[in-house]
Amino acid sequence: MNEDRNRKSIKILKNCLNKELKNIYVTGYSEVKDEFNFFSPMNWWYYLEFADCFLCIESSQTTGVIELHIHQNIQCNFDIEKVDIFTVAMINNENYLGKKIVAFDLIYGTFDPGLFALGLQFEDRRYAYQNNKYVYFNSLNFDGIEVGDKSNRDELLEDKRFYLEKLG
Numbered sequence: 001m002n003e004d005r006n007r008k009s010i011k012i013l014k015n016c017l018n019k020e021l022k023n024i025y026v027t028g029y030s031e032v033k034d035e036f037n038f039f040s041p042m043n044w045w046y047y048l049e050f051a052d053c054f055l056c057i058e059s060s061q062t063t064g065v066i067e068l069h070i071h072q073n074i075q076c077n078f079d080i081e082k083v084d085i086f087t088v089a090m091i092n093n094e095n096y097l098g099k100k101i102v103a104f105d106l107i108y109g110t111f112d113p114g115l116f117a118l119g120l121q122f123e124d125r126r127y128a129y130q131n132n133k134y135v136y137f138n139s140l141n142f143d144g145i146e147v148g149d150k151s152n153r154d155e156l157l158e159d160k161r162f163y164l165e166k167l168g
Contacts, residue, residue, distance in 0.1 A: 003113065005065075005067065005114070005115075006106075006108070006113065006114075006115060008068070009066075009067070009068045009106070009115055010106070010167060012055065012068045012069075012070055013068065013104045013106075013167055014167065015070075016048070016050065016055055016101060016104075017101060017102070017103075017104070017167070017168045018100050018101065018102065019050045019051070019100065019101060020050065020051065020098060020099065020100050021048060021049070021050065021096055021097060021098070021099060021100075021101060021120075021122070022049040022050060022051065022097070022098070023048075023049045023090050023091075023092075023097060024046060024047070024048055024049070024090070024091040024093075024096075024135070024147075025046065025047040025049065025074060025088045025089065025090055025091065026041045026042070026043060026045070026046055026047075026088070026089050026091060027041070027042050027045045027046075027047070027074065027076065027077065027078075027086070027087070027088050028040050028041040028042045028087050028088070028089065029042070029078075029080045029084040029085060029086055029087055030084065030085045030087040031081075031083065031084045031085075032083070037085070037087075039087055039089060041089065041144075042077075042078050042144065043059075043141075043143055043144025043145050043146075044058060044059045044061060044077075044078075044144040044145060045057070045058050045059075045077050045078075045144075045145075046091075046137060046145055046147070047071075047074050047088070048120075053070050053071065053072060054070070054071045054072070054073065054074055055068060055069075055070060056068065056069040056070070056071055056075070056077075057118060057137050057145065058077065059139035059141075059144055059145045060139075063112070063114065064114075064116060064139045064140055064141075065112070065114030065115060065116065065139065066114070066115045066116065066117070066118055066137070066139045066145075067115075068115075074088055091147065093135075095122070095124075095133055096120070096122045096133060096135055099122035099123055099124055099133065100122065100123040101120050101121070101122060101123075101168075102121055102122065102123045102168055103120075103121040103166060103167065103168030104118060104119065104120060104121070104166075104167040104168055105117075105118065105119030105120075105121070105136075105153060105164055105165075105166060105167075106118060106119075106164070106165045106166075106167060107119070107153070107156060107157070107162050107163070107164055107165075108162065108163055108165065109161055109162055110160070110161050110162065110163060111161055116138070116139055116140055116162065117136065117137060117138045117139065117140070117153065117156060117162075118136070118137045119134060119135070119136045119137075119150070119153050120134065120135045120136075121133065121134055121168070122134070122135075134149055134150040134153075135147065135148075135149070136148045136149055136150065136152050136153045138152060138153075138156065140156070
């Protein structure tokens with residue numbers, strides 16, 4: 001089953017290579033508290049926006065394995081109370097918005113063949129020989145997906161229970 005899911009993930013990611021990233025969103029909900037809305041992110045679902053679709057990065061709440069899905073719109077993937085409002089928040093960062101994704105790093109576990117982390121390498125001619133144009137999604141977190149940079153990826157790879165596969 002994990003091998004089928006991994007093949008599906010690779011196919012989805014190949015279709016996202018060399019596409020320009022418009023934005024990254026985290027989904028959540030808002031509730032009214034004392035005259036203002038309070039946003040609570042649901043860090044198990046992140047969306048990458050491209051011109052023609054959204055890539056959903058989902059962390060399984062039971063296994064921590066990342067699952068990837070293509071959608072035409074951002075969706076609410078969790079139950080919310082009737083008084084709460086489904087909300088999305090942008091993760092703004094000038095380092096990658098409007099840049100093409102030129103490679104993906106897929107990090108698998110040796111203890112479980114599932115995908116546990118995903119890295120995005122961006123094209124930027126000004127920094128062609130530097131690796132500072134990078135975003136990392138790590139699902140090995142009790143609170144959903146953690147977003148970081150290349151140093152976070154390198155820390156995980158020091159643990160020999162994980163290995164890296166490059167795509168692109």
